[in-house]
Amino acid sequence: MAEKPSLARLDLNLLVPLDALLTERSVTRAAERLRLSQPALSAALARLRTHFNDPILARRGNTYELTPLAQRLAEYTPTALETARRVFDSQSEWQADSSTREFTLYGSDYAFSTVGAVASRLAAQRAPGVRFRFMLHTPPVVEDAANRLRSVDGLLMPHGFLSDLPYEDLWSDRWVIVAAASNERAQSGLTMDDLAMAHWVFTYQSLTSFTSATRQLQQLGLETTVDAVVESFLALPRYLVGTARLGLVQGALVPFATESGDVIAVEPPFDVTPLLNALWWHPSHRNDPEHAWMRALFREAGQVLGAEHASR
Structure with a gap:
């Protein structure tokens, strides 16, 4: 050798x-x-x-x-x-309030507009020099998460896609159906037959890229007709306006989806599996005090979101 x-x-x-x-x-x-x-x-x-x-x-x-x-x-x-x-940026003693570290995380626009925004706001109050870089994940990133997480600080993603990696549970959410405000069928409530006959807009649709809600629809035996696939939860509602299509977004995004008045939210006619959001990270960060501070910050941000969600 x-x-x-x-x-x-x-x-x-x-x-x-x-x-x-x-x-x-x-x-x-x-x-x-x-x-x-x-x-x-x-x-x-x-x-x-x-x-x-x-x-x-x-x-x-x-x-x-x-x-x-x-x-x-x-x-x-x-x-x-x-x-x-990271080796040469490490310090024997680290003070968050004087640090200029940049934390890099992968996630979806849903994660960034919810827990990412809250964590960034908390950091601005306590560590004004700390920065965050939020990067949209892709299917290759998720599929190779064990390696990709070596070079970033975390991946914001619900349970059900990753395993054998450390994680911090953040907060629970739920899936809600969204439709155009002009959709008369949605206005009166939806049945399973309505879901089966409807045309849909999905956020992800492939063997390795999907949402738990769309997977649940498949498990319930619904063969959905998909008119459009857009890899953005925040953009999805705009693809419903003026159509009879249906979509699925997380409960925390309902205020964003419905704020224009063109879109309404409808409770699904089936028991939707809860969405447990988590921060996933590589084991090499376990003893990093700066990373531990960041994890605690996201835990707190998740608690803030959870309290807001419960009060609605």
Whole structure:
């Protein structure tokens, strides 16, 4: 078995230009991004090519493409770079009120407009220098959550999609049917037959991307007709206006969905499985005091939402 090279012999500074080159696929753009001269980036690329014995960027006509090896490196480099940042950003003592740390979380627009907004508001009161970066998740992120969570601070997602990862339960919600205010059938209440005959707008619809409510409809034997799929809970109500379509949103979003008066909320004619929202994170963060502070902040934000939900 070949002996692994000593870390002492590796120039970890090359991670930064490598990440820029893999992202920009251009020496010029990578140099502009890093505010370096083009010769300096070209020299870094030459060293990377020597180290990997691979061109990294291969010319195709007037553009450059990543080589097969570079495509694999593009999966690992952001994680390695973020991990290195975390190592050198760590402090023996951490005070939230003087910190400038940025926490990065994946989630849906539902999560960001509810618990994310409350957590950010609480942080502004207690740690004004702390920032949050909220990024919309995608099916590949969820499917590869165990690896993706190595380089971010968490994923806001209900139970039912992930397992074997640490999590913090935040608050429970429920699914509500929404329809256009002009939908006379919805105005008088909906039956299971109405649901079966209706045309729908779903937020997600694939083998690996779905909501618990739409899955429950399938389990109840409803073969739904889907007119549109939009990966945004906040945008979904606009696809109902002026139609006889139905949609499903979380109870916490009903005020957003109905505020214009064009959309109404209707209780489902079946017992909907409750939605238990959680913050999922990687085990490597377990002993990080900054991350523990963030988890406690989201727990509190969930309690605030839960109390608001119960008072309605």
